[in-house]
Amino acid sequence: MALTAVIRVPSRALLRPWARLRDAALGWIEPAGGGGVEVSAQRFASQKVLVEPDPAAGVAVMKFKNPPVNSLSLELLTELVISLEKLENDKTVRGVVLTSDCPGIFSAGLDLTEMCGRNPAHYAEYWKAVQEMWLRLYLSNLVLVAAINGASPAGGCLIALTCDYRVMADNPKYCIGLNETLLGIVAPFWFKDNLVNTIGHRASERALQLGLLFPPTEALQVGMVDKVVPKDQVQSTALSVLAQWMAIPDHARQLTKNMMRKPTADRLLKQRDADIQNFVSFISRDSIQKSLQMYLEKLKQKKG
Numbered sequence: 001m002a003l004t005a006v007i008r009v010p011s012r013a014l015l016r017p018w019a020r021l022r023d024a025a026l027g028w029i030e031p032a033g034g035g036g037v038e039v040s041a042q043r044f045a046s047q048k049v050l051v052e053p054d055p056a057a058g059v060a061v062m063k064f065k066n067p068p069v070n071s072l073s074l075e076l077l078t079e080l081v082i083s084l085e086k087l088e089n090d091k092t093v094r095g096v097v098l099t100s101d102c103p104g105i106f107s108a109g110l111d112l113t114e115m116c117g118r119n120p121a122h123y124a125e126y127w128k129a130v131q132e133m134w135l136r137l138y139l140s141n142l143v144l145v146a147a148i149n150g151a152s153p154a155g156g157c158l159i160a161l162t163c164d165y166r167v168m169a170d171n172p173k174y175c176i177g178l179n180e181t182l183l184g185i186v187a188p189f190w191f192k193d194n195l196v197n198t199i200g201h202r203a204s205e206r207a208l209q210l211g212l213l214f215p216p217t218e219a220l221q222v223g224m225v226d227k228v229v230p231k232d233q234v235q236s237t238a239l240s241v242l243a244q245w246m247a248i249p250d251h252a253r254q255l256t257k258n259m260m261r262k263p264t265a266d267r268l269l270k271q272r273d274a275d276i277q278n279f280v281s282f283i284s285r286d287s288i289q290k291s292l293q294m295y296l297e298k299l300k301q302k303k304g
């Protein structure tokens with residue numbers, strides 16, 4: 001539904017796109033004449049995340065739409081968090097399927113252009129948004145099922161790992177994993193914790209050190225995904241799984257999910273600022289910037 005009302009947001013919120021979108025979504029709206037800056041709410045309508053609700057079934061399908069590869073730009077991350085928050089607050093929705101609108105790609109992971117050649121303030125803002133996305137997804141009260149309909153490296157894999165269940169398309173070209181070491185970078189401890197909680201310590205150690213990207217059948221074997229099905233059945237299978245999980249009373253399932261996940265999330269929550277500082281100083285190193293630039297160049301040359 002298109003929003004057309006004129007709203008007022010505090011002018012300080014216009015300093016950064018992340019703050020601007022978040023403030024609008026959280027309703028930080030001053031009354032008319034409150035000294036804010038007039039903007040149209042239409043600007044906050046989601047462009048990069050499509051949400052298709054099915055109130056009768058109590059579910060929604062959330063599709064990432066950031067062509068060509070669904071890289072997790074600041075804008076996409078912001079919209080994802082806002083869309084999730086809306087769904088969390090919608091009493092008619094109890095479960096969500098996360099999938100992609102880009103053919104053959106679930107998500108290419110964090111947007112390398114957000115981590116290359118920018119200034120420390122930008123890196124800090126970007127990393128805060130990445131943290132926020134992970135915390136919101138990982139601790140969501142909703143049942144989340146990933147319908148992995150394409151390649152899912154690094155940050156793409158992380159999104160899938162936050163879900164309660166993962167269904168992947170049976171195409172050997174689609175790979176999933178935390179491949180950070182291949183880029184000369186290191187998966188942060190909370191990426192690692194999420195992986196360890198999913199596939200265990202030994203398998204994670206091997207996968208992380210080698211930056212392994214698993215094709216679907218291997219991902220199933222190692223426990224990174226729960227089901228592999230033909231591509232045209234990924235979304236319908238995810239919806240069936242969602243219905244099974246939703247047969248459990250919400251309060252019991254939610255308390256159980258929280259009991260399982262809170263200690264892992266708390267590790268980051270206790271040191272969010274330090275984690276941002278670590279990221280900024282790590283990513284700002286000349287050697288890391290060089291590695292990322294070379295990796296991006298390689299991706300571009302692949303075509304030519």
Ligand SMILES: CCCCCCCCCCCCC/C=C/C(=O)SCCNC(=O)CCNC(=O)[C@H](O)C(C)(C)COP(=O)(O)OP(=O)(O)OC[C@H]1O[C@@H](n2cnc3c(N)ncnc32)[C@H](O)[C@@H]1OP(=O)(O)O
Binds near residue numbers: 068155188278299
């Ligand atoms: C002392 C220790 C301290 C530790 C402290 C730790 C701090 C933390 C450290 C940092 C942690 C960072 C964690 C990072 C997580 C990530 O997610 S990094 C991103 C990783 N992603 C990838 O490696 C995937 C790269 N992409 C691909 O492999 C392929 O693109 C694809 C997804 C398989 C799709 O292939 P194809 O369909 O053939 O498309 P392409 O032609 O390759 O790409 C199309 C255009 O898209 C651009 N692109 C691709 N991926 C990205 C990306 N991730 N970000 C930005 N842009 C991307 C690609 O360059 C092409 O661009 P054009 O040529 O301009 O069209």
